[in-house]
Amino acid sequence: MADLSIDFCGVKSPNPFWLASAPPTNSGPQVMRAFEAGWGGAVWKTLGNPIVNVSSRYAAVDYGNTRMMGLNNIELITDRPLEDNLREMTEVKKRFPKHVLIASLMVETKEEWKEIIRRSEDTGADLLELNFGCPHGMCERGMGSAVGEEPKVLQEITSWAVEYAQVPVIIKLTPNTSDITEPGLAARAGGAHAVSLINTIKSIIGIDLDRMVPYPPVGDGSSNGGYCGPAVKPIALHLMGQLSRHPEFGLPISGIGGVSTWRDAAEFIALGATTVQVCTAVMHYGYRIVEDMIEGLSEFLDRKGMATVGELVGRATSSYKDWGDLDLNYKVIAEIDQEACIGCQLCYVACMDGAHQCIHLPGRSAEEALAAGHIHLPKPEHVPTRPTENRKGVPGSRIPYVDPVECVGCNLCSLVCPVPGCITMAAEDGGKPFESWNDRVARGDAIVPGGLACTINPSK
Amino acid sequence: MKYRLDSGRLEERFAEWKPAYTKAEAIAEANRCLYCSDAPCITACPTHIDIPTFIKKIASENVAGSARTILSANVLGYSCARVCPVEVLCVGKCVYNQWGRAPIQIGKLQRFAVETAWNEGARGLFPKPLPATGKKVALVGAGPASVAAAAQLALAGHKAVVYEKGALPGGLNTLGIAPYKMQASDALDEIEWVADLELVEFRCGVEVVERVSGDGQVAASSLLEEYDAVFLAIGIGGDAMLGASAGAGPAERVVGATEWIERIKGDAAYRLPSNVERAVVIGGGNTALDAAHELRVLGVPEVYLVYRRSETEMSGYAHELSAARKDGVKLVENRAPLSYAVENGELRGLNVAHASAGRPVEGTAELFPADFIVVAIGQDRARHTQLARLFPGVELDAKGRVVVDPATHRTGNRKVWSGGDCVNGGKEVVNAVEHAKIAVRDICNTLNGAHHG
Numbered sequence: 001m002a003d004l005s006i007d008f009c010g011v012k013s014p015n016p017f018w019l020a021s022a023p024p025t026n027s028g029p030q031v032m033r034a035f036e037a038g039w040g041g042a043v044w045k046t047l048g049n050p051i052v053n054v055s056s057r058y059a060a061v062d063y064g065n066t067r068m069m070g071l072n073n074i075e076l077i078t079d080r081p082l083e084d085n086l087r088e089m090t091e092v093k094k095r096f097p098k099h100v101l102i103a104s105l106m107v108e109t110k111e112e113w114k115e116i117i118r119r120s121e122d123t124g125a126d127l128l129e130l131n132f133g134c135p136h137g138m139c140e141r142g143m144g145s146a147v148g149e150e151p152k153v154l155q156e157i158t159s160w161a162v163e164y165a166q167v168p169v170i171i172k173l174t175p176n177t178s179d180i181t182e183p184g185l186a187a188r189a190g191g192a193h194a195v196s197l198i199n200t201i202k203s204i205i206g207i208d209l210d211r212m213v214p215y216p217p218v219g220d221g222s223s224n225g226g227y228c229g230p231a232v233k234p235i236a237l238h239l240m241g242q243l244s245r246h247p248e249f250g251l252p253i254s255g256i257g258g259v260s261t262w263r264d265a266a267e268f269i270a271l272g273a274t275t276v277q278v279c280t281a282v283m284h285y286g287y288r289i290v291e292d293m294i295e296g297l298s299e300f301l302d303r304k305g306m307a308t309v310g311e312l313v314g315r316a317t318s319s320y321k322d323w324g325d326l327d328l329n330y331k332v333i334a335e336i337d338q339e340a341c342i343g344c345q346l347c348y349v350a351c352m353d354g355a356h357q358c359i360h361l362p363g364r365s366a367e368e369a370l371a372a373g374h375i376h377l378p379k380p381e382h383v384p385t386r387p388t389e390n391r392k393g394v395p396g397s398r399i400p401y402v403d404p405v406e407c408v409g410c411n412l413c414s415l416v417c418p419v420p421g422c423i424t425m426a427a428e429d430g431g432k433p434f435e436s437w438n439d440r441v442a443r444g445d446a447i448v449p450g451g452l453a454c455t456i457n458p459s460k
Numbered sequence: 461m462k463y464r465l466d467s468g469r470l471e472e473r474f475a476e477w478k479p480a481y482t483k484a485e486a487i488a489e490a491n492r493c494l495y496c497s498d499a500p501c502i503t504a505c506p507t508h509i510d511i512p513t514f515i516k517k518i519a520s521e522n523v524a525g526s527a528r529t530i531l532s533a534n535v536l537g538y539s540c541a542r543v544c545p546v547e548v549l550c551v552g553k554c555v556y557n558q559w560g561r562a563p564i565q566i567g568k569l570q571r572f573a574v575e576t577a578w579n580e581g582a583r584g585l586f587p588k589p590l591p592a593t594g595k596k597v598a599l600v601g602a603g604p605a606s607v608a609a610a611a612q613l614a615l616a617g618h619k620a621v622v623y624e625k626g627a628l629p630g631g632l633n634t635l636g637i638a639p640y641k642m643q644a645s646d647a648l649d650e651i652e653w654v655a656d657l658e659l660v661e662f663r664c665g666v667e668v669v670e671r672v673s674g675d676g677q678v679a680a681s682s683l684l685e686e687y688d689a690v691f692l693a694i695g696i697g698g699d700a701m702l703g704a705s706a707g708a709g710p711a712e713r714v715v716g717a718t719e720w721i722e723r724i725k726g727d728a729a730y731r732l733p734s735n736v737e738r739a740v741v742i743g744g745g746n747t748a749l750d751a752a753h754e755l756r757v758l759g760v761p762e763v764y765l766v767y768r769r770s771e772t773e774m775s776g777y778a779h780e781l782s783a784a785r786k787d788g789v790k791l792v793e794n795r796a797p798l799s800y801a802v803e804n805g806e807l808r809g810l811n812v813a814h815a816s817a818g819r820p821v822e823g824t825a826e827l828f829p830a831d832f833i834v835v836a837i838g839q840d841r842a843r844h845t846q847l848a849r850l851f852p853g854v855e856l857d858a859k860g861r862v863v864v865d866p867a868t869h870r871t872g873n874r875k876v877w878s879g880g881d882c883v884n885g886g887k888e889v890v891n892a893v894e895h896a897k898i899a900v901r902d903i904c905n906t907l908n909g910a911h912h913g
């Protein structure tokens with residue numbers, strides 16, 4: 001069994017699975033139950049001067065029959081007295097000394113930062129996380145993402161915290177910025193020991209069309225909130241990847257955003273995270289999901305012959321490249337497995353209307369194909385003979401085929417096909433060497449015919 | 461005008477076989493539909509309802525639009541949703557079947573869309589009728605074929621007058637459908653929508669005959685004189701009974717299937733005779749299966765379906781047989797009915813013989829005890845459809861079916877079109893609707909002078 005324990009800024013954690021600062025870490029009894037379930041660490045619900053919350057607070061995006069693809073909230077930081085939180089944190093650390101306790105903090109003035117850092121450290125917290133990410137409510141008061149969006153301010157507050165703190169300081173970044181490397185490098189310049197990202201994305205989930213109020217309604221109004229959950233994972237991975245691959249960054253990262261399974265976690269780790277933090281998935285299914293995360297990650301590492309999580313960290317970072325460095329001579333072509341096909345023809349309509357009109361229906365004459373909207377016809381050797389029925393009983397006439405000459409390898413058909421593995425994208429050996437756009441630029445022939453005359457021939 | 465039924469009908473005791481979806485259930489099921497391109501379910505629907513489109517509209521909560529998609533292809537989309545044998549039609553062809561997963565419940569979704577749109581008072585579910593043309597069409601029989609045709613004629617601006625010899629419109633869709641699928645009252649509610657169209661008129665209690673001999677009759681010849689066109693949809697008539705050699709049993713204990721079903725559906729005063737313990741239904745078709753299934757649900761302890769051939773040869777649907785079996789109906793294969801066993805005026809049972817290839821084997825006669833016998837060996841088609849001959853030029857084939865040109869449903873009489881059971885020999889409601897569509901298209905072309913025939 002692989003060793004899941006990790007070292008984050010010198011702090012040991014039994015595994016890389018931490019709870020993010022959010023409702024699941026609102027209180028001592030909750031965090032203790034989470035640790036019992038197997039979570040390696042917990043970032044306490046952000047401490048600061050108490051606030052008031054509104055009702056209702058959450059809204060979600062459903063997609064088809066999938067509930068809570070994305071979640072948004074208009075909650076603020078903890079609404080409990082500081083004393084209660086600190087007392088419970090002390091208890092937790094006493095009962096679970098090997099688990100990682102992280103205090104999440106958000107206050108305004110230098111004096112406040114000094115005091116809250118001292119008092120948090122008194123609980124035995126292993127790490128501090130400065131919340132520069134909350135995108136609603138707090139930022140209107142000059143905190144949260146108002147700080148995260150302003151690299152100079154972020155750097156200054158970071159340096160105060162590092163000055164006062166005895167334990168390592170993590171800066172939690174907001175995604176609500178045009179270039180994540182600016183706040184990332186500012187955190188580093190301020191002396192931060194690590195960053196975590198992403199906090200939630202500014203969002204309006206939808207509109208209640210009967211009440212004409214955005215969700216979640218608070219009486220006759222609502223506000224923009226913070227978006228999270230499975231839907232934000234791609235955004236989170238991208239922002240994190242921007243930092244992890246940056247040559248001047250180099251800090252440990254705790255990856256956050258849509259992590260729901262060990263596979264999500266492994267992806268974040270492969271792209272440079274050392275730990276991951278989870279909120280929405282636990283709000284949806286409870287602490288128990290960590291059992292599968294632990295088992296699944298460890299099985300995965302065993303399968304890949306990796307002895308520790310550390311061996312996985314950053315494995316995919318170098319293959320996250322700029323577009324200009326991709327191989328223009330690489331080509332894949334869609335292939336339909338006629339025995340797996342159920343004849344829904346979603347690939348056909350997707351390629352016809354949304355791609356390159358190269359998926360054909362068997363048995364059509366040239367005239368019929370042209371009338372249906374095809375602009376090129378397959379060569380006779382590319383027209384397969386379909387059986388009367390496949391082994392599932394689908395009529396062969398309903399099983400589409402791909403014209404390999406015209407397929408550009410966009411993947412669309414394989415993405416819409418409802419049957420897993422039915423459409424595969426096969427790499428074709430074109431026999432040409434690697435050549436990127438940047439290679440062409442370097443060679444001076446980075447021009448594709450058919451554009452503006454002045455671009456192609458600037459002398460005219 | 462409202463068609464009302466007295467309550468207390470036996471059919472009211474039946475629970476729904478496929479209960480209506482709640483909104484949440486309908487949306488969840490609608491979201492499962494793949495939205496296939498050139499979907500095979502559409503091809504399998506005799507009226508070619510654009511199924512993926514109406515299902516997607518349920519998913520987006522555009523229920524009125526969904527109902528409109530359904531009704532534009534099938535004005536009796538509500539009945540069809542409830543009575544179609546979807547297992548062998550649309551649902552049977554859903555791509556999920558081949559995938560080894562439960563197919564989309566198209567019928568239940570269709571019912572949800574139309575029922576919800578009606579209940580919510582959605583407007584414009586039928587298109588706006590075209591201006592009146594002044595042309596008149598007589599429709600003979602008020603079964604689903606005529607109801608569908610009348611609606612479409614009225615929407616096209618033609619006056620549609622429907623003559624029905626019975627007291628209620630709807631034909632077998634009102635008085636024949638198994639109550640666990642749909643009750644007569646629901647069928648009549650749907651007809652109300654058609655009857656509310658300005659150019660539709662139902663004349664119930666009026667029989668079309670050769671020569672008028674009293675009230676409640678109209679002569680076929682006068683329809684030909686008074687109307688611009690005639691649509692014949694008279695169905696295939698009453699129950700065929702065993703031949704004279706079978707003798708006779710007490711009338712309340714030996715009944716024809718459709719007549720008996722009509723009573724449990726429409727006659728609030730009807731009750732089963734006392735102490736029915738062991739009933740026999742003779743036949744192997746869907747009507748026989750329905751009658752047997754209904755007897756069980758009504759509480760008859762033992763119900764036997766006595767069929768002269770083997771299970772695999774039954775014309776009734778396999779899914780109906782397994783549903784009937786689940787409710788306790790027992791199939792007795794390869795038994796040919798010979799005669800009713802009657803002692804002192806009391807029914808003792810059915811004398812049967814073992815049968816080979818449907819024929820009785822000599823020397824195998826035995827008594828099959830029963831105290832109630834339902835005869836479901838077919839309808840009296842050949843005799844019934846003779847009525848069509850009152851319209852000169854209309855022909856019947858050897859099986860007593862009205863002969864039409866399948867592309868137009870026009871008969872040998874240039875003024876007469878026909879559809880439904882009397883043309884196909886007895887199929888489903890949805891086939892009757894499709895016949896009506898084809899016929900009305902041609903009637904409109906003819907009346908509007910689009911082509912001259």
Ligand SMILES: Cc1cc2nc3c(=O)[nH]c(=O)nc-3n(C[C@H](O)[C@H](O)[C@H](O)COP(=O)(O)OP(=O)(O)OC[C@H]3O[C@@H](n4cnc5c(N)ncnc54)[C@H](O)[C@@H]3O)c2cc1C
Pocket residue numbers: 543544545600601602603604605606623624625626630631632633636637638641666667668669693694695696697718721746747750847879880881882886887888889890892
């Ligand atoms: C027991 C039973 C169960 C069935 N269950 C189903 C089912 O579950 N699903 C399904 O899709 N189909 C079912 N069917 C078949 C379906 O009911 C028929 O296919 C459909 O009703 C045919 O419609 P139609 O308009 O052609 O004829 P009918 O419904 O038979 O209507 C004909 C009408 O014409 C009237 N008529 C006849 N002669 C005259 C005359 N001289 N003057 C005036 N009126 C006249 C009759 O009174 C009747 O109302 C069932 C049939 C039976 C018998």
Ligand SMILES: Cc1cc2nc3c(=O)[nH]c(=O)nc-3n(C[C@H](O)[C@H](O)[C@H](O)COP(=O)(O)O)c2cc1C
Pocket residue numbers: none
């Ligand atoms: C494959 C793809 C290519 C796109 N190309 C362009 C583009 O060339 N120019 C542009 O303005 N937007 C482009 N977009 C963005 C779309 O116009 C649209 O803004 C975006 O997809 C968000 O809308 P949607 O997700 O609701 O479809 C592209 C989107 C996709 C999916």
Ligand code: SF4
Pocket residue numbers: 336337340341342343344345346347348398399400416417418419422423
């Ligand atoms: S999308 Fe997949 S299952 Fe559907 S027709 Fe295409 S290959 Fe077959």
Ligand code: SF4
Pocket residue numbers: 333334350351355356357358359402406407408409410411412413414
């Ligand atoms: S990969 Fe793209 S272009 Fe090729 S067949 Fe699929 S949809 Fe069409």
Ligand code: SF4
Pocket residue numbers: 344492493494495496499500501502511512515553554555556564566
């Ligand atoms: S075949 Fe099934 S999945 Fe496809 S459109 Fe029809 S109902 Fe939907």
